[in-house]
Amino acid sequence: NAGVTQTPKFQVLKTGQSMTLQCAQDMNHEYMSWYRQDPGMGLRLIHYSVGAGITDQGEVPNGYNVSRSTTEDFPLRLLSAAPSQTSVYFCASSPRTGRYEQYFGPGTRLTVT
Amino acid sequence: DQQVKQNSPSLSVQEGRISILNCDYTNSMFDYFLWYKKYPAEGPTFLISISSIKDKNEDGRFTVFLNKSAKHLSLHIVPSQPGDSAVYFCAAGIYNNNDMRFGAGTRLTVKP
Numbered sequence: 750n751a752g753v754t755q756t757p758k759f760q761v762l763k764t765g766q767s768m769t770l771q772c773a774q775d776m777n778h779e780y781m782s783w784y785r786q787d788p789g790m791g792l793r794l795i796h797y798s799v800g801a802g803i804t805d806q807g808e809v810p811n812g813y814n815v816s817r818s819t820t821e822d823f824p825l826r827l828l829s830a831a832p833s834q835t836s837v838y839f840c841a842s843s844p845r846t847g848r849y850e851q852y853f854g855p856g857t858r859l860t861v862t
Numbered sequence: 863d864q865q866v867k868q869n870s871p872s873l874s875v876q877e878g879r880i881s882i883l884n885c886d887y888t889n890s891m892f893d894y895f896l897w898y899k900k901y902p903a904e905g906p907t908f909l910i911s912i913s914s915i916k917d918k919n920e921d922g923r924f925t926v927f928l929n930k931s932a933k934h935l936s937l938h939i940v941p942s943q944p945g946d947s948a949v950y951f952c953a954a955g956i957y958n959n960n961d962m963r964f965g966a967g968t969r970l971t972v973k974p
Contacts, residue, residue, distance in 0.1 A: 753905070780960070791866070791951060791964035792906070799960065807961060839905050850896055851962075853905030 751775050753854035755840050761860045762830040770825040770857050772840030780843040781823040782807070782851065783815065785836040792839065798823055830861045865889045866954050868965035876973055881939040883968050885952035888933065892954040892963075897926060897937050900949045900967070909950075910937070942972045 756771045774781065782797040794807030798817040812834060814826040823842075827834060837858050841851035867886045875881045883897075893914040898906035912919040912926045912935070919926050925938045939946055949969050955962040 782960070784964075789966050791864075791868075791966040792953075793964070794961055797960050805960070808963075841905070850908035850911060853898075853907070855903070855905050 753840055753842055753852050755838075755854035755857050757857060758855070759858050761862065762827075763862055764831060766830050767826070767828050768830065770827075770838055770840075770859070772823045772825065772854060773821050774823075774840075774842040774852070775821065776842060776844070776852065777820060778842035778844050778852070779820070780845065780851075781817065782841045782843075783813070783823070783825045784839045784841065785809065785834075786839060786856075787836050795825065795838075827859075830859075832861045835859060835861045863888075864963075864966070865892075866952060866963045866965040868950075868952060868968050870968050871966070872969040872971070874971045874973065875942050877944055878941045881937075881942045881946065881970055881972065883937040883939075883950050883952075883970065885935045885937075885965050886933060887935075887954050887963075889954070889956075889963075890933065891956050893957050894955045895926070895928060895935050896953045896955075896962075897924075898951045898953065898964075899946075900951065906951055939970075942970075944972050944974050946970060947972050 753774045783795040784792040796815040798804045840854040843851045896911040897909040900906040928935045949967045951967045952965045
């Protein structure tokens with residue numbers, strides 16, 4: 750099992766550019782989520798999905814889009830990058846919705862100039 | 863607003879001694895709490911959890927204590943080992959609600 754994989758590991762964007770952060774899991778988990786980690790802020794939930802075709806907003810969804818067409822994949826799209834989106838992004842999955850422990854990917858470090 | 867707070871950004875202990883990491887929360891609706899450990903350049907990994915119906919949960923060298931009246935939980939590591947050096951995040955959530963909140967993390971350094 751590869752667990753949760755994320756690509757790319759590092760990315761530099763110019764303001765206004767768009768990109769997609771990829772996330773995949775091979776554990777057949779129903780629940781997947783995206784977090785961002787900023788200094789002094791912990792991890793904040795951006796979007797989550799409780800199954801294929803179902804997504805919802807988390808604590809900080811503005812500027813990000815997601816879709817879940819398969820159980821395995823949960824990409825995060827930045828439509829028009831802003832410097833405030835400079836952060837480390839983690840994707841996570843869980844076999845059960847909500848309260849249970851999550852398995853995290855290694856993260857994507859994004860810099861927007 | 864930060865509903866989960868870890869007020870100590872860092873903690874340093876000697877190998878073999880006890881490490882105590884603290885976490886406070888403000889939302890009395892939280893009924894499930896977790897601790898994650900994070901090494902540099904890796905994602906967080908789950909360590910231990912506790913539900914609000916308990917006040918203690920043990921797993922080997924790791925014990926989590928929950929004081930609901932004080933809205934406080936702590937993670938005890940005994941004995942501490944150099945390999946425990948990492949950033950520790952506490953997280954809190956509500957049953958059947960997907961919005962889990964994380965603290966800012968405490969960097970633990972265990973000195974040989």
